[in-house]
Amino acid sequence: MERPRVVLGVGGGIAAYKACELLRRFTESGHEVRVVPTASALRFVGAATWAALSGAPVATEVWEDVEEVPHVRIGREADLVVIAPATADVLARAAGGRADDLLTNVLLTANCPVVFAPAMHTEMWEHPATRENVATLRRRGALVVEPAVGRLTGADTGKGRLPDPEAIFAFCRRVLDRGPAALDTDLAGRHVVVTAGGTREPLDPVRFLGNRSSGKQGYALARTAVARGARVTLVAANTVLPEPAGADVIEVSTTGELREAVRKAAADADAVVMAAAVADFRPAVRAENKIKKRDGQDPEPIALVRNPDILAELSADRPAGRVVAGFAAETEDVLANGRAKLARKGCDLLVVNQVGEALAFGTEENEAVIIEAGGGETSVPHGPKDVLADRIWDAVARRWAAVS
Template sequence: MRVVLGVAGGIAAYKACSLLRLLTEAGHDVTVVPTAAALRFVGEATWSALSGKRVHTDVWSDITEVPHVRIGQEADLVVVAPATADLLARAATGQADDLLTNVLLTARCPVVMAPAMHTEMFEHPATQANIETLTERGVHVVPPASGRLTGKDSGPGRLPEPETLYEVCRRELERTRGAGTLAGRRVVVSAGGTREPLDPVRFLGNRSSGKQGYALAAVAAERGAEVTLVSTADLATPDGVAVVPVETAREMEDAVRSAAASADVVVMAAAVADFRPADVAEHKIKKSHGPGPDGAPDESVPALTLVRNPDVLAGLVASRRGDGGPVLVGFAAETGDEDGSVLDHGRAKLERKGCDVLVVNEVGGGKAFGTDDNTVHVLRRGSGDVVDVGPATKSAVAAAVWDVVTDLL
């Protein structure tokens, strides 16, 4: 999507370089519009190199293309970071004395502003009045963080970290891109790694954090779906999402199958354990088992017998044969080996599973489990097309998955 990154003249302009990188890595077309003062902190060459596009600095550049009107008209999002006290004042009073303020006047898309300045400037009644005016007009003003400012000063007025600002931008873009595309749809998402108890203390588990499942649920809700999240994870519940907490594979199977009965889409993003202990000890298994025949402590290791857990996705595929049913999306963590690439293994698994969409998640070497970024390949049954995503945030991965699912719906 087309994003305009406005940069006003504050020391925090250097942080906007990282925000620009995050936006471009997520696949957005970013046009940087710095003020003249901003170029005293970060030069035009830096913005051009990071965005891959020529940087416009005034209303007179490329005048035949009418940039002071066109840039704002064509944008899907305008974000200003940092937004100085001067920029806030000019925007609130509708001035158009440089390219950035012209863009703000012509934009009809969501606008995000991230104020950054000294505490006294931020708390001044004039600045607060300008922020109130902009907020009333629909601008999303991101509250500044507290912390070290320039010199020895500390307090409210620090520009939030680029990752925080990117998440705000992502949500605004998601509302623009996917608004209503899942309206009226019922969606079930599973998340987290199941835990199979050995005794009242110990369990067999895996490294799944549940973050990807929660991102899928959040994006679906943002697109208007009624979302049920069946989860083993202890993460913040996304807005508009109903969570069904579970722990074991059999609990997850029961909850997912119950919710899937009335669902349009089921996404199995959880890492469901393949096996569970055949027997669960009633009491904690002790390290030593009392004295042996020779009077010495018995420190033998207890034998552990495993049995198979249900394959939840396979069960859903089997139950819908002949009568339609929901679109089924599976996840597969894969690594390449001597027998084939990640995609080779993913395509083979898609055929075995019989689901409609398979998200092949590259793991190993620090990828996937517990990280904030994923690299995935989205495969669709009956099609040789592959949607490659990443390295990208889990939210960007979620958006790509829902784009594919929406086409199927």
Template sequence: MSSIVLGVSGGVAAYKAAFVLRAFTEAGHDVRVVPTPGALHFVGAATFEALSGNKVTTDVWSDVPEVAHVRIGQAAELVVVAPATADLLARAAAGRADDLLTATLLTASCPVVFVPAMHTEMWLHPATQDNVATLRRRGAVVLPPAVGRLTGPDSGPGRLPEPADIAALAEVVLRLGADALAQDLVGRRVVISAGGTREPLDPVRYLGNRSSGRQGWALARVAAARGAEVVLVAANVEAPSPFGVRVVPVGTAEELRAAMLEEAVGADVVVMSAAVADFRPEAVAATKLKKGSGSEPAAVPLVRNPDVLAELVTKRAPGQLVVGFAAETGDDDGDVLTHARAKLARKGCDLLVVNDVSDGQVFGRPENAVVVLSADGGATDLLEGSKDAVAAGIWGAVAARLGPRPGG
């Protein structure tokens, strides 16, 4: 169990902080909510107290014997401010200590994550951007806001990311530190495939696989948090889109191939994490195949699907980095890494992320453990953990191999 401070500043998005709080407590963390006085105009203290089990105060004059304005920050292992309004970011950047939250930020030596939420004009204002740059320079994590519906009819960048995204990224920082969400992908365009393709046999049945798409989702979420422009080609994944990510839905291997080849043009990094079916039925029945009928097939002839990863490698532009995935099991011919190294040589990609899927590991599970092989013969073991934590490790390996930023 970790000690987390959840700061809440005064914006309409404060209601989402209750869901972030619930996610933290359900994960077993001890959470102290520190709202600004303005935040309590949107969500009452009783709500935060009931969900956290801890007292809620906003000023430095409460619990004077505890010296709360010092002790709360000193005891925290992570501080998350969600939402962080333009005013809160300005006061934090200036080092103000005029309420309990800003005082806590000054005494916290742990990682601090700001999750901005405000109208687009406020987010894009040079003053806000300067404050964000200042906080990042000091080592804080400032997530980019989501794009979407804001207060009233307005829409644009400035929306608070969904609580599930905030909680997942906060867990990454708690486990790996602020560097896990370093802004090393700013100015980069990345294209990621996720999920598993389905090859229709008739209007009802298909050939598919067990991929849930969770690792691809995590890769997209972490890449967006690290500043990238992200396109996610999603094969049969039923999940809310990660914030800051454009999703292109596909179904079959051929559809995924077409989408990846189109989106890869101009991308800095292409990641093939989707599980693409190797084969598809030679013909698709127009009506449902039924047992004991004249349409019941004696066999289902299969044809090979295109090798999307290999094609992306052959068609990549100079400087583009291509990352493949391999879900492997050991057999009499070799262990998992033996098969993975052979695949890396065969495909020609720059990096290969290797999953050991023996005994049903990985698929559909929240945890993962991978090895990253590189074309130069290197191998990096990543710590076992959440798929978002693994994604942060993968992006660290990718960022280390990228050339200078565009325009930088």
């Protein structure tokens, strides 16, 4: 089979060195990669490094290898163009349709999905000019992922850090997997809130009531929503997964913390998908000190109280047009229990799946039935969680279309 062809554009920022790791992930997974750095990028990482890692020649100007017409050919032949880091300068030149080096020429000739992974200081990212350039690129169908929050150059911290190369790679793989559909950013302009993981309710300073949710399905939902153009807020409860490139991640632990974060994030949301496994109960009293085991004595019974029903609250208190979806993890009578929960919660969609040993929790694959208020039902066969995530967003998009 022909190897997927990726153009890796590299902007002139300090994060250019991280693109070496991204390049390695592409080449080791069988992609054919052509690196197109800007002249400034070569001040950080030399052409010899890019050529050695990619196994392909490196050029920055349209005047090199002119007999091959690289400024046209490279973009036309690509299956994906990803720019990492995308500096404020690269974003500005791309938004303005400039063609003053090989990279901007490639962008003008590419007929494939284009991904920008920005990296710059917070003030540059938040400047009105940059925000307008990003909006312009997104409006044209480009995928501009949100930068991460963290350490920048020097002692500065804030939003503007290049997302982790592993997360950028996973995002790009998702874009490639979608094929021609990736050019249709049907969630563009939408803000979606996704929850992931499992909440924990402390018993004492070292123990908690929890569950086996890994957060992988919620992260797949966030990753696919970004790939389809949405602005994504991911509320993650006790996960150990790399942050999805382009999503704003809010970390929480307890059900109360998740409830507060979701309600705040959902203030302007077009959809909320509650994929997290939320604890139904919490201890009535949290012990201030570790509960000690005493010889010859059974422990005191632990009294439980109900946690707030976040899904029901979101369903009852929402503006017109917002879609609310939940998950039902069942061990028996899966569809019957799912339909009952859909009616009880009052949400628009309920994703029902069977859980148990090697089923759903902690795995890379899932299968489910998406039940819709009003009677619709979509079965999603066993497969990658990203595929199920896409089918869920398809159902959300149908609900939006029905009320528009």
